[in-house]
Amino acid sequence: MAKQKKAHCEADLRARILTQDIPPGSDLDEASLAEDYGISRTPLREVLHRLAGGGYVRLEENRGAKVESMDFATLRVFFQTAPLIYCSIARQAAENRSSREIAALKETQVQLSRVARAGDARQSGLLNHKFHEQIGEMARNPYLFAGLKRMLVDHTRLSQTFFDPKTNADETRIKKAIEQHDAMISAIEAQEAALATDLTLQHWDLSRDQLEKYVRPDPIPLDVISMKDHRNAI
Amino acid sequence: MAKQKKAHCEADLRARILTQDIPPGSDLDEASLAEDYGISRTPLREVLHRLAGGGYVRLEENRGAKVESMDFATLRVFFQTAPLIYCSIARQAAENRSSREIAALKETQVQLSRVARAGDARQSGLLNHKFHEQIGEMARNPYLFAGLKRMLVDHTRLSQTFFDPKTNADETRIKKAIEQHDAMISAIEAQEAALATDLTLQHWDLSRDQLEKYVRPDPIPLDVISMKDHRNAI
Protein backbone atom coordinates (compact mmCIF):
# COMPACT_ATOMS: atom_id res chain seq x y z
CA MET A 1 0.00 0.00 0.00
CA ALA A 2 2.67 2.47 1.06
CA LYS A 3 4.77 1.18 -1.82
CA GLN A 4 2.01 2.10 -4.23
CA LYS A 5 1.77 5.58 -2.78
CA LYS A 6 5.47 6.14 -3.35
CA ALA A 7 5.31 4.83 -6.91
CA HIS A 8 2.27 6.99 -7.56
CA CYS A 9 4.08 10.00 -6.14
CA GLU A 10 7.01 9.49 -8.47
CA ALA A 11 4.89 8.80 -11.55
CA ASP A 12 2.62 11.74 -10.79
CA LEU A 13 5.48 14.17 -10.27
CA ARG A 14 7.04 12.97 -13.52
CA ALA A 15 3.77 13.51 -15.38
CA ARG A 16 3.18 16.92 -13.82
CA ILE A 17 6.67 18.05 -14.77
CA LEU A 18 6.37 16.68 -18.31
CA THR A 19 3.05 18.44 -18.84
CA GLN A 20 4.39 21.64 -17.29
CA ASP A 21 1.65 21.38 -14.70
CA ILE A 22 4.66 22.09 -12.52
CA PRO A 23 6.56 24.59 -14.66
CA PRO A 24 10.35 24.70 -15.11
CA GLY A 25 12.14 26.45 -12.29
CA SER A 26 9.49 25.69 -9.67
CA ASP A 27 10.57 25.09 -6.11
CA LEU A 28 9.44 21.76 -4.70
CA ASP A 29 8.75 21.84 -0.99
CA GLU A 30 9.42 18.50 0.66
CA ALA A 31 7.01 18.85 3.55
CA SER A 32 3.99 19.87 1.51
CA LEU A 33 4.64 17.31 -1.22
CA ALA A 34 5.04 14.55 1.37
CA GLU A 35 1.71 15.53 2.88
CA ASP A 36 0.03 15.74 -0.54
CA TYR A 37 1.05 12.21 -1.43
CA GLY A 38 0.48 10.81 2.04
CA ILE A 39 4.05 9.67 2.62
CA SER A 40 6.77 10.88 4.94
CA ARG A 41 9.67 13.02 3.89
CA THR A 42 12.18 10.16 3.77
CA PRO A 43 10.68 8.28 0.80
CA LEU A 44 9.72 11.58 -0.84
CA ARG A 45 13.34 12.67 -0.77
CA GLU A 46 14.30 9.40 -2.44
CA VAL A 47 11.78 10.10 -5.15
CA LEU A 48 13.31 13.55 -5.64
CA HIS A 49 16.76 11.99 -5.89
CA ARG A 50 15.54 9.63 -8.57
CA LEU A 51 13.88 12.47 -10.45
CA ALA A 52 17.16 14.36 -10.20
CA GLY A 53 18.98 11.38 -11.69
CA GLY A 54 16.57 11.44 -14.61
CA GLY A 55 17.02 15.14 -15.33
CA TYR A 56 13.57 16.13 -14.10
CA VAL A 57 14.71 18.20 -11.15
CA ARG A 58 17.88 19.76 -9.84
CA LEU A 59 18.87 19.30 -6.20
CA GLU A 60 20.86 22.04 -4.56
CA GLU A 61 22.60 21.62 -1.25
CA ASN A 62 20.44 22.85 1.65
CA ARG A 63 18.22 24.53 -0.89
CA GLY A 64 15.83 21.85 -1.98
CA ALA A 65 14.64 20.68 -5.36
CA LYS A 66 13.78 22.80 -8.37
CA VAL A 67 12.24 21.60 -11.62
CA GLU A 68 14.95 21.72 -14.29
CA SER A 69 14.73 24.96 -16.24
CA MET A 70 14.92 25.25 -19.99
CA ASP A 71 16.96 28.27 -20.91
CA PHE A 72 17.89 29.40 -24.37
CA ALA A 73 21.26 27.62 -24.38
CA THR A 74 19.60 24.31 -23.51
CA LEU A 75 17.15 24.77 -26.34
CA ARG A 76 19.89 25.31 -28.86
CA VAL A 77 21.69 22.16 -27.77
CA PHE A 78 18.40 20.31 -27.83
CA PHE A 79 17.82 21.12 -31.51
CA GLN A 80 21.42 20.31 -32.26
CA THR A 81 21.44 16.89 -30.65
CA ALA A 82 17.95 15.51 -31.12
CA PRO A 83 18.36 14.05 -34.62
CA LEU A 84 21.61 12.32 -33.68
CA ILE A 85 20.16 10.61 -30.63
CA TYR A 86 16.75 9.82 -32.05
CA CYS A 87 18.18 8.34 -35.23
CA SER A 88 20.88 6.31 -33.51
CA ILE A 89 18.26 4.94 -31.14
CA ALA A 90 15.87 4.12 -33.99
CA ARG A 91 18.57 2.24 -35.86
CA GLN A 92 19.46 0.09 -32.89
CA ALA A 93 15.83 -0.40 -31.92
CA ALA A 94 15.23 -1.89 -35.36
CA GLU A 95 18.22 -4.16 -34.90
CA ASN A 96 17.46 -5.35 -31.39
CA ARG A 97 13.69 -5.18 -30.87
CA SER A 98 11.84 -8.19 -29.51
CA SER A 99 8.35 -9.11 -30.64
CA ARG A 100 7.09 -8.60 -27.11
CA GLU A 101 8.35 -5.02 -27.18
CA ILE A 102 6.73 -4.46 -30.57
CA ALA A 103 3.41 -5.57 -29.13
CA ALA A 104 3.79 -3.16 -26.20
CA LEU A 105 4.70 -0.35 -28.57
CA LYS A 106 1.64 -1.01 -30.71
CA GLU A 107 -0.52 -0.94 -27.60
CA THR A 108 0.88 2.46 -26.65
CA GLN A 109 0.28 3.69 -30.16
CA VAL A 110 -3.37 2.54 -30.05
CA GLN A 111 -3.90 4.41 -26.80
CA LEU A 112 -2.12 7.46 -28.16
CA SER A 113 -4.17 7.68 -31.32
CA ARG A 114 -7.34 7.28 -29.24
CA VAL A 115 -6.60 10.10 -26.80
CA ALA A 116 -5.26 12.28 -29.61
CA ARG A 117 -8.52 11.88 -31.51
CA ALA A 118 -10.39 12.69 -28.33
CA GLY A 119 -8.39 15.90 -28.06
CA ASP A 120 -6.77 15.04 -24.72
CA ALA A 121 -3.56 17.02 -25.12
CA ARG A 122 -2.14 16.10 -21.74
CA GLN A 123 -2.51 12.33 -22.18
CA SER A 124 -1.35 12.58 -25.77
CA GLY A 125 1.88 14.22 -24.70
CA LEU A 126 2.48 11.62 -22.00
CA LEU A 127 1.72 8.67 -24.27
CA ASN A 128 3.89 10.14 -26.99
CA HIS A 129 6.63 10.33 -24.38
CA LYS A 130 6.06 6.70 -23.48
CA PHE A 131 6.10 5.69 -27.13
CA HIS A 132 9.54 7.15 -27.73
CA GLU A 133 10.88 5.86 -24.43
CA GLN A 134 9.76 2.36 -25.42
CA ILE A 135 11.70 2.67 -28.67
CA GLY A 136 14.64 3.78 -26.55
CA GLU A 137 14.42 0.63 -24.47
CA MET A 138 14.38 -1.51 -27.60
CA ALA A 139 17.75 -0.13 -28.63
CA ARG A 140 19.29 -1.81 -25.56
CA ASN A 141 21.90 0.92 -25.43
CA PRO A 142 22.17 2.32 -21.90
CA TYR A 143 24.51 5.10 -23.03
CA LEU A 144 22.26 6.51 -25.71
CA PHE A 145 19.18 5.71 -23.64
CA ALA A 146 20.42 7.91 -20.82
CA GLY A 147 20.70 10.80 -23.27
CA LEU A 148 17.38 10.01 -24.88
CA LYS A 149 15.51 10.07 -21.58
CA ARG A 150 16.88 13.50 -20.74
CA MET A 151 16.06 14.65 -24.23
CA LEU A 152 12.49 13.40 -23.95
CA VAL A 153 11.97 15.31 -20.71
CA ASP A 154 12.66 18.53 -22.55
CA HIS A 155 10.98 17.46 -25.77
CA THR A 156 7.72 16.53 -24.05
CA ARG A 157 7.70 19.75 -22.06
CA LEU A 158 8.43 21.83 -25.15
CA SER A 159 5.81 20.14 -27.29
CA GLN A 160 3.00 20.49 -24.79
CA THR A 161 1.20 22.64 -27.34
CA PHE A 162 1.70 20.10 -30.12
CA PHE A 163 -1.26 17.88 -29.26
CA ASP A 164 -3.53 20.80 -28.52
CA PRO A 165 -4.84 21.69 -32.00
CA LYS A 166 -5.90 25.29 -32.63
CA THR A 167 -6.27 25.15 -36.38
CA ASN A 168 -7.00 22.68 -39.13
CA ALA A 169 -3.32 22.65 -39.98
CA ASP A 170 -2.56 21.58 -36.40
CA GLU A 171 -4.97 18.66 -36.64
CA THR A 172 -3.39 17.59 -39.91
CA ARG A 173 0.00 17.69 -38.25
CA ILE A 174 -1.14 15.49 -35.37
CA LYS A 175 -2.64 13.00 -37.79
CA LYS A 176 0.59 12.97 -39.74
CA ALA A 177 2.69 12.43 -36.62
CA ILE A 178 0.59 9.43 -35.65
CA GLU A 179 0.83 8.00 -39.15
CA GLN A 180 4.59 8.39 -38.90
CA HIS A 181 4.49 6.41 -35.67
CA ASP A 182 2.75 3.57 -37.50
CA ALA A 183 5.38 3.61 -40.21
CA MET A 184 8.15 3.63 -37.60
CA ILE A 185 6.61 0.63 -35.85
CA SER A 186 6.51 -1.27 -39.13
CA ALA A 187 10.10 -0.45 -39.98
CA ILE A 188 11.34 -1.43 -36.54
CA GLU A 189 9.30 -4.62 -36.55
CA ALA A 190 10.71 -5.50 -39.99
CA GLN A 191 14.19 -4.69 -38.66
CA GLU A 192 14.74 -2.26 -41.50
CA ALA A 193 17.26 -0.05 -39.72
CA ALA A 194 17.88 2.38 -42.54
CA LEU A 195 14.18 2.95 -43.08
CA ALA A 196 13.62 3.37 -39.36
CA THR A 197 16.24 6.12 -39.12
CA ASP A 198 14.85 7.81 -42.21
CA LEU A 199 11.31 7.80 -40.84
CA THR A 200 12.59 9.00 -37.48
CA LEU A 201 14.31 11.91 -39.17
CA GLN A 202 11.05 12.83 -40.93
CA HIS A 203 9.22 12.57 -37.62
CA TRP A 204 11.77 14.87 -36.05
CA ASP A 205 11.42 17.35 -38.90
CA LEU A 206 7.70 17.57 -38.28
CA SER A 207 8.18 18.05 -34.57
CA ARG A 208 10.98 20.55 -35.09
CA ASP A 209 8.92 22.68 -37.47
CA GLN A 210 6.21 22.87 -34.83
CA LEU A 211 8.67 23.61 -32.03
CA GLU A 212 10.38 26.36 -33.96
CA LYS A 213 7.06 28.10 -34.30
CA TYR A 214 6.57 27.80 -30.59
CA VAL A 215 10.04 29.04 -29.77
CA ARG A 216 10.19 31.61 -32.55
CA PRO A 217 6.56 32.34 -33.46
CA ASP A 218 5.48 33.90 -36.74
CA PRO A 219 6.02 37.63 -36.74
CA ILE A 220 2.99 39.81 -36.29
CA PRO A 221 1.71 40.89 -39.73
CA LEU A 222 2.82 44.35 -40.69
CA ASP A 223 -0.51 45.29 -42.21
CA VAL A 224 -4.10 44.17 -42.10
CA ILE A 225 -4.26 43.14 -45.74
CA SER A 226 -1.54 40.53 -45.59
CA MET A 227 -3.19 39.02 -42.55
CA LYS A 228 -6.48 38.72 -44.46
CA ASP A 229 -4.64 37.13 -47.36
CA HIS A 230 -3.05 34.64 -45.03
CA ARG A 231 -6.38 33.67 -43.50
CA ASN A 232 -8.10 33.28 -46.86
CA ALA A 233 -5.23 31.30 -48.28
CA ILE A 234 -6.27 28.18 -46.39
CA MET B 1 31.71 17.96 9.06
CA ALA B 2 28.96 15.45 8.52
CA LYS B 3 28.55 16.94 5.06
CA GLN B 4 32.15 16.14 4.30
CA LYS B 5 31.70 12.57 5.45
CA LYS B 6 28.78 12.10 3.08
CA ALA B 7 30.66 13.65 0.17
CA HIS B 8 33.65 11.49 0.98
CA CYS B 9 31.44 8.42 1.10
CA GLU B 10 30.03 9.15 -2.34
CA ALA B 11 33.40 9.99 -3.89
CA ASP B 12 35.04 6.97 -2.31
CA LEU B 13 32.35 4.56 -3.44
CA ARG B 14 32.60 6.03 -6.94
CA ALA B 15 36.36 5.55 -6.96
CA ARG B 16 36.16 2.03 -5.54
CA ILE B 17 33.63 1.02 -8.18
CA LEU B 18 35.62 2.64 -10.99
CA THR B 19 38.79 0.86 -9.93
CA GLN B 20 36.92 -2.42 -9.46
CA ASP B 21 38.00 -2.38 -5.84
CA ILE B 22 34.31 -3.19 -5.50
CA PRO B 23 33.77 -5.49 -8.46
CA PRO B 24 30.72 -5.51 -10.76
CA GLY B 25 27.76 -7.39 -9.33
CA SER B 26 28.77 -6.86 -5.69
CA ASP B 27 26.05 -6.49 -3.10
CA LEU B 28 26.28 -3.30 -1.10
CA ASP B 29 25.03 -3.64 2.45
CA GLU B 30 23.56 -0.42 3.77
CA ALA B 31 24.21 -1.01 7.43
CA SER B 32 27.86 -1.95 7.13
CA LEU B 33 28.63 0.81 4.61
CA ALA B 34 26.93 3.37 6.83
CA GLU B 35 29.07 2.26 9.73
CA ASP B 36 32.25 2.22 7.60
CA TYR B 37 31.76 5.83 6.55
CA GLY B 38 30.48 7.00 9.92
CA ILE B 39 27.08 8.16 8.70
CA SER B 40 23.60 6.83 9.27
CA ARG B 41 21.63 4.81 6.78
CA THR B 42 19.47 7.71 5.62
CA PRO B 43 22.21 9.77 3.94
CA LEU B 44 23.91 6.58 2.78
CA ARG B 45 20.76 5.55 0.96
CA GLU B 46 20.70 8.94 -0.75
CA VAL B 47 24.26 8.39 -1.89
CA LEU B 48 23.24 5.01 -3.30
CA HIS B 49 20.35 6.64 -5.13
CA ARG B 50 22.71 9.16 -6.68
CA LEU B 51 25.12 6.42 -7.68
CA ALA B 52 22.20 4.59 -9.22
CA GLY B 53 21.31 7.71 -11.20
CA GLY B 54 24.86 7.81 -12.54
CA GLY B 55 24.89 4.17 -13.63
CA TYR B 56 27.29 3.04 -10.91
CA VAL B 57 24.86 0.79 -9.06
CA ARG B 58 21.47 -0.77 -9.61
CA LEU B 59 18.79 -0.56 -6.94
CA GLU B 60 16.28 -3.34 -6.72
CA GLU B 61 13.12 -3.14 -4.68
CA ASN B 62 13.57 -4.62 -1.21
CA ARG B 63 16.79 -6.17 -2.40
CA GLY B 64 19.36 -3.45 -1.93
CA ALA B 65 22.07 -2.07 -4.18
CA LYS B 66 24.35 -3.99 -6.50
CA VAL B 67 27.29 -2.61 -8.45
CA GLU B 68 26.27 -2.49 -12.12
CA SER B 69 27.45 -5.58 -13.89
CA MET B 70 29.15 -5.62 -17.26
CA ASP B 71 27.78 -8.52 -19.20
CA PHE B 72 28.63 -9.44 -22.75
CA ALA B 73 25.72 -7.53 -24.27
CA THR B 74 26.75 -4.34 -22.46
CA LEU B 75 30.29 -4.70 -23.70
CA ARG B 76 29.19 -5.06 -27.28
CA VAL B 77 27.09 -1.93 -27.07
CA PHE B 78 29.96 -0.13 -25.41
CA PHE B 79 32.30 -0.73 -28.33
CA GLN B 80 29.55 0.17 -30.74
CA THR B 81 28.68 3.49 -29.14
CA ALA B 82 31.93 4.82 -27.75
CA PRO B 83 33.29 6.50 -30.89
CA LEU B 84 29.98 8.22 -31.57
CA ILE B 85 29.70 9.72 -28.11
CA TYR B 86 33.37 10.55 -27.58
CA CYS B 87 33.68 12.25 -30.96
CA SER B 88 30.43 14.19 -30.68
CA ILE B 89 31.52 15.38 -27.27
CA ALA B 90 34.98 16.35 -28.49
CA ARG B 91 33.58 18.39 -31.34
CA GLN B 92 31.26 20.35 -29.09
CA ALA B 93 33.90 20.73 -26.41
CA ALA B 94 36.12 22.42 -29.00
CA GLU B 95 33.26 24.70 -29.96
CA ASN B 96 32.16 25.67 -26.47
CA ARG B 97 35.16 25.42 -24.15
CA SER B 98 36.05 28.31 -21.86
CA SER B 99 39.63 29.22 -21.03
CA ARG B 100 38.94 28.48 -17.38
CA GLU B 101 37.95 24.93 -18.29
CA ILE B 102 41.07 24.54 -20.44
CA ALA B 103 43.20 25.50 -17.47
CA ALA B 104 41.45 22.94 -15.28
CA LEU B 105 41.87 20.29 -17.95
CA LYS B 106 45.59 21.05 -18.22
CA GLU B 107 45.91 20.74 -14.46
CA THR B 108 44.28 17.30 -14.55
CA GLN B 109 46.59 16.28 -17.37
CA VAL B 110 49.67 17.37 -15.38
CA GLN B 111 48.53 15.29 -12.43
CA LEU B 112 47.72 12.35 -14.66
CA SER B 113 51.09 12.30 -16.38
CA ARG B 114 52.78 12.54 -12.98
CA VAL B 115 50.98 9.57 -11.41
CA ALA B 116 51.26 7.58 -14.65
CA ARG B 117 55.03 8.07 -14.65
CA ALA B 118 55.07 7.02 -11.01
CA GLY B 119 53.27 3.82 -11.99
CA ASP B 120 50.17 4.50 -9.87
CA ALA B 121 47.63 2.59 -11.93
CA ARG B 122 44.69 3.32 -9.67
CA GLN B 123 45.15 7.10 -9.62
CA SER B 124 45.95 7.09 -13.32
CA GLY B 125 42.65 5.44 -14.11
CA LEU B 126 40.75 7.87 -11.91
CA LEU B 127 42.48 10.95 -13.31
CA ASN B 128 41.99 9.69 -16.84
CA HIS B 129 38.30 9.37 -15.96
CA LYS B 130 38.28 12.94 -14.66
CA PHE B 131 40.05 14.18 -17.78
CA HIS B 132 37.40 12.82 -20.09
CA GLU B 133 34.59 13.93 -17.82
CA GLN B 134 35.97 17.46 -17.93
CA ILE B 135 35.92 17.40 -21.72
CA GLY B 136 32.34 16.20 -21.42
CA GLU B 137 31.45 19.22 -19.32
CA MET B 138 33.00 21.55 -21.87
CA ALA B 139 30.62 20.29 -24.54
CA ARG B 140 27.72 21.81 -22.55
CA ASN B 141 25.44 19.12 -23.89
CA PRO B 142 23.47 17.52 -21.06
CA TYR B 143 22.05 14.84 -23.36
CA LEU B 144 25.36 13.55 -24.64
CA PHE B 145 26.99 14.18 -21.27
CA ALA B 146 24.55 11.82 -19.59
CA GLY B 147 25.56 9.09 -22.02
CA LEU B 148 29.24 9.94 -21.72
CA LYS B 149 29.21 9.63 -17.95
CA ARG B 150 27.67 6.16 -18.11
CA MET B 151 30.14 5.23 -20.80
CA LEU B 152 33.08 6.39 -18.70
CA VAL B 153 31.95 4.26 -15.77
CA ASP B 154 32.31 1.19 -17.91
CA HIS B 155 35.36 2.42 -19.78
CA THR B 156 37.31 3.18 -16.63
CA ARG B 157 36.39 -0.16 -15.10
CA LEU B 158 37.31 -2.03 -18.27
CA SER B 159 40.63 -0.29 -18.71
CA GLN B 160 41.84 -0.81 -15.17
CA THR B 161 44.71 -2.79 -16.61
CA PHE B 162 45.64 -0.07 -19.07
CA PHE B 163 47.72 2.04 -16.72
CA ASP B 164 49.36 -0.96 -15.12
CA PRO B 165 52.24 -1.63 -17.51
CA LYS B 166 53.52 -5.18 -17.73
CA THR B 167 55.73 -4.85 -20.80
CA ASN B 168 57.69 -2.18 -22.65
CA ALA B 169 54.92 -2.07 -25.22
CA ASP B 170 52.47 -1.22 -22.45
CA GLU B 171 54.64 1.67 -21.28
CA THR B 172 54.86 2.97 -24.82
CA ARG B 173 51.08 2.83 -25.07
CA ILE B 174 50.61 4.80 -21.88
CA LYS B 175 53.07 7.42 -23.07
CA LYS B 176 51.25 7.64 -26.37
CA ALA B 177 47.87 8.01 -24.68
CA ILE B 178 49.15 10.89 -22.60
CA GLU B 179 50.67 12.55 -25.67
CA GLN B 180 47.30 12.21 -27.35
CA HIS B 181 45.72 13.99 -24.39
CA ASP B 182 48.10 16.90 -24.93
CA ALA B 183 47.18 17.07 -28.58
CA MET B 184 43.49 16.93 -27.72
CA ILE B 185 43.88 19.79 -25.25
CA SER B 186 45.58 21.90 -27.92
CA ALA B 187 42.90 21.17 -30.50
CA ILE B 188 40.09 21.96 -28.08
CA GLU B 189 41.82 25.11 -26.89
CA ALA B 190 42.30 26.24 -30.51
CA GLN B 191 38.64 25.40 -31.15
CA GLU B 192 39.62 23.16 -34.03
CA ALA B 193 36.59 20.90 -33.88
CA ALA B 194 37.51 18.64 -36.79
CA LEU B 195 41.00 18.04 -35.44
CA ALA B 196 39.63 17.40 -31.96
CA THR B 197 37.27 14.69 -33.21
CA ASP B 198 40.04 13.16 -35.28
CA LEU B 199 42.41 13.01 -32.33
CA THR B 200 39.66 11.63 -30.16
CA LEU B 201 39.06 8.85 -32.64
CA GLN B 202 42.77 8.00 -32.58
CA HIS B 203 42.71 8.03 -28.81
CA TRP B 204 39.74 5.68 -28.84
CA ASP B 205 41.50 3.39 -31.30
CA LEU B 206 44.45 3.07 -28.95
CA SER B 207 42.19 2.29 -26.00
CA ARG B 208 40.11 -0.10 -28.06
CA ASP B 209 43.14 -2.03 -29.24
CA GLN B 210 43.99 -2.57 -25.61
CA LEU B 211 40.51 -3.82 -24.87
CA GLU B 212 40.45 -5.90 -27.98
CA LYS B 213 40.13 -9.19 -26.19
CA TYR B 214 36.43 -8.51 -26.24
CA VAL B 215 34.35 -8.86 -29.35
CA ARG B 216 33.73 -5.53 -30.99
CA PRO B 217 31.04 -4.92 -33.59
CA ASP B 218 31.12 -2.22 -36.25
CA PRO B 219 30.62 1.24 -34.80
CA ILE B 220 27.56 3.33 -35.48
CA PRO B 221 28.23 5.65 -38.44
CA LEU B 222 29.33 9.06 -37.22
CA ASP B 223 27.51 10.96 -39.94
CA VAL B 224 23.98 9.68 -39.52
CA ILE B 225 22.68 13.17 -40.16
CA SER B 226 24.86 14.59 -42.88
CA MET B 227 24.17 11.48 -44.94
CA LYS B 228 20.53 12.40 -45.02
CA ASP B 229 19.59 16.00 -45.01
CA HIS B 230 21.69 18.88 -43.87
CA ARG B 231 18.61 20.97 -43.12
CA ASN B 232 18.70 19.24 -39.78
CA ALA B 233 22.01 20.72 -38.84
CA ILE B 234 21.79 23.96 -36.97
Next chain:
DNA sequence: CCTATACATTTTGTATACAAACGAGAAATT
Protein backbone atom coordinates in the same frame (compact mmCIF):
# COMPACT_ATOMS: atom_id res chain seq x y z
C1' DC C 1 15.84 -38.48 1.03
C1' DC C 2 13.19 -34.81 -0.82
C1' DT C 3 9.79 -31.24 -0.44
C1' DA C 4 7.07 -27.95 1.81
C1' DT C 5 5.92 -25.00 5.40
C1' DA C 6 6.45 -22.47 9.56
C1' DC C 7 9.50 -19.82 12.12
C1' DA C 8 13.68 -16.94 13.02
C1' DT C 9 17.10 -13.89 11.33
C1' DT C 10 18.65 -10.47 8.42
C1' DT C 11 17.98 -6.63 5.48
C1' DT C 12 15.39 -3.04 3.47
C1' DG C 13 11.70 0.65 3.79
C1' DT C 14 9.27 4.32 6.46
C1' DA C 15 8.07 7.57 10.05
C1' DT C 16 9.36 10.80 13.32
C1' DA C 17 12.17 13.54 16.20
C1' DC C 18 15.94 16.35 16.34
C1' DA C 19 20.00 19.11 14.45
C1' DA C 20 21.87 22.26 11.13
C1' DA C 21 21.58 25.56 7.53
C1' DC C 22 19.34 29.24 5.20
C1' DG C 23 16.78 33.60 4.68
C1' DA C 24 14.08 37.48 6.12
C1' DG C 25 13.69 41.14 8.93
C1' DA C 26 14.85 43.74 13.27
C1' DA C 27 18.36 45.95 15.90
C1' DA C 28 22.76 48.01 16.31
C1' DT C 29 26.85 50.28 14.66
C1' DT C 30 29.26 53.37 11.62
Next chain:
DNA sequence: AATTTCTCGTTTGTATACAAAATGTATAGG
Protein backbone atom coordinates in the same frame (compact mmCIF):
# COMPACT_ATOMS: atom_id res chain seq x y z
C1' DA D 1 21.12 56.37 5.53
C1' DA D 2 23.75 52.41 4.64
C1' DT D 3 25.76 48.37 6.24
C1' DT D 4 26.51 44.86 9.43
C1' DT D 5 25.11 41.66 12.85
C1' DC D 6 21.79 39.22 15.44
C1' DT D 7 17.64 36.62 15.99
C1' DC D 8 13.86 33.81 14.74
C1' DG D 9 11.00 31.15 11.67
C1' DT D 10 11.26 28.04 7.90
C1' DT D 11 13.30 24.44 5.32
C1' DT D 12 16.58 20.93 4.61
C1' DG D 13 19.70 17.17 6.50
C1' DT D 14 20.54 13.27 9.78
C1' DA D 15 19.85 9.77 13.28
C1' DT D 16 17.17 6.35 15.21
C1' DA D 17 13.34 3.47 16.17
C1' DC D 18 10.08 0.70 14.21
C1' DA D 19 7.52 -1.88 10.35
C1' DA D 20 7.67 -4.79 6.37
C1' DA D 21 9.83 -7.73 3.30
C1' DA D 22 13.06 -11.22 2.01
C1' DT D 23 16.17 -14.85 3.08
C1' DG D 24 17.82 -18.72 5.64
C1' DT D 25 16.88 -22.74 8.63
C1' DA D 26 14.73 -26.32 10.94
C1' DT D 27 11.27 -29.53 11.19
C1' DA D 28 7.14 -32.24 9.78
C1' DG D 29 5.11 -34.89 6.23
C1' DG D 30 5.41 -37.67 2.24
